[in-house]
Amino acid sequence: MAAKIQESPLSKAFMMICIVPGVAIALFQVRHVPAALPKVEMPNFQALVAPKPSPSPVIETKLVVDLSDREVRLFEKQKLKATYSVAIGQEGWETPVGSFKVSEMVKNPAWQHPITGEKIPPGDQDNPLGKRWIGFTSQGKLLIGFHGTKDYSLLGQAVSHGCLRMRNADVIALYKAVKLGTPVEVKQ
Numbered sequence: 001m002a003a004k005i006q007e008s009p010l011s012k013a014f015m016m017i018c019i020v021p022g023v024a025i026a027l028f029q030v031r032h033v034p035a036a037l038p039k040v041e042m043p044n045f046q047a048l049v050a051p052k053p054s055p056s057p058v059i060e061t062k063l064v065v066d067l068s069d070r071e072v073r074l075f076e077k078q079k080l081k082a083t084y085s086v087a088i089g090q091e092g093w094e095t096p097v098g099s100f101k102v103s104e105m106v107k108n109p110a111w112q113h114p115i116t117g118e119k120i121p122p123g124d125q126d127n128p129l130g131k132r133w134i135g136f137t138s139q140g141k142l143l144i145g146f147h148g149t150k151d152y153s154l155l156g157q158a159v160s161h162g163c164l165r166m167r168n169a170d171v172i173a174l175y176k177a178v179k180l181g182t183p184v185e186v187k188q
Contacts, residue, residue, distance in 0.1 A: 061178055063102075065164060065186040067095060070156045072146065072164060074177055084174065085155045086146070087165035095162050095186060096137055096144060102182040104135035104145065105175065114142050114161050125150075131168045132175040136184040146171055 062075045067088050074082040089095035108122040111129045120127045130148015137144045139162065148168035149155075155165065166174070 061182050063174075063178065063182060063184045065095070065184065067097070067186065067188050072166070072174070074174060076177070081177070082173065084166055084170040087149065087154045087156065087160050088158050089160050089162040090158045093161045095160070095164060096139060097186050097188055098137075100136040100184040100186065102134055102136050102178050102180055102184060104133065104143070105178075105180060106133040106135075107131070107175075109133035109147070130166075130171060132171045134171070134175060134178060146174060148172075 060077050064073045064075065065071070065086070066073070070086055070088055072084050072086050073080055074084075108131060109127075109129045110122050111120045111127050112118065113120075128147075128149060130150065133145055133147045135143050135145035142162060144162045146164045146166055148171040149165040150168075152167055155167065159165075
């Protein structure tokens with residue numbers, strides 16, 4: 001853009017100085033200049049220093065847990081892709097209802113009993129979390145999420161401490177389909 005040359009009796013000096021974080025840029029407007037000066041192409045300072053907005057992440061995957069059916073449904077681009085059976089929280093340890101987001105993902109998680117504090121290391125055959133952990137909320141110190149289980153006979157029942165137990169193969173498939181921030185809706 002060419003600088004405009006305007007004759008004005010008010011001033012021959014600078015008009016303003018803009019300070020951008022970390023960089024000082026002086027913008028000059030000449031108020032009175034002889035007509036013989038050539039036109040000067042001024043850079044677009046705003047385009048040089050203004051941050052480019054990053055695109056909003058599009059979450060195309062969503063998990064919907066239906067506690068009454070004891071199932072989790074995986075949606076991709078608003079289409080049902082898979083349905084998995086789950087065990088839900090038992091009386092007094094109910095799975096929380098609401099809208100959440102995946103906040104933690106762990107392969108071969110360690111486990112600590114919520115009452116006794118007993119710890120079972122990753123990969124141990126007695127580890128009740130199975131092969132994957134997909135956390136989405138907490139209640140005090142109690143973490144709530146999807147995880148594997150070695151006892152498939154308990155799927156479809158209310159037996160957990162609030163978590164959603166799944167077959168190991170199913171939780172591995174679910175783990176591959178979601179990422180941190182994936183919405184999780186839990187409804188009655």
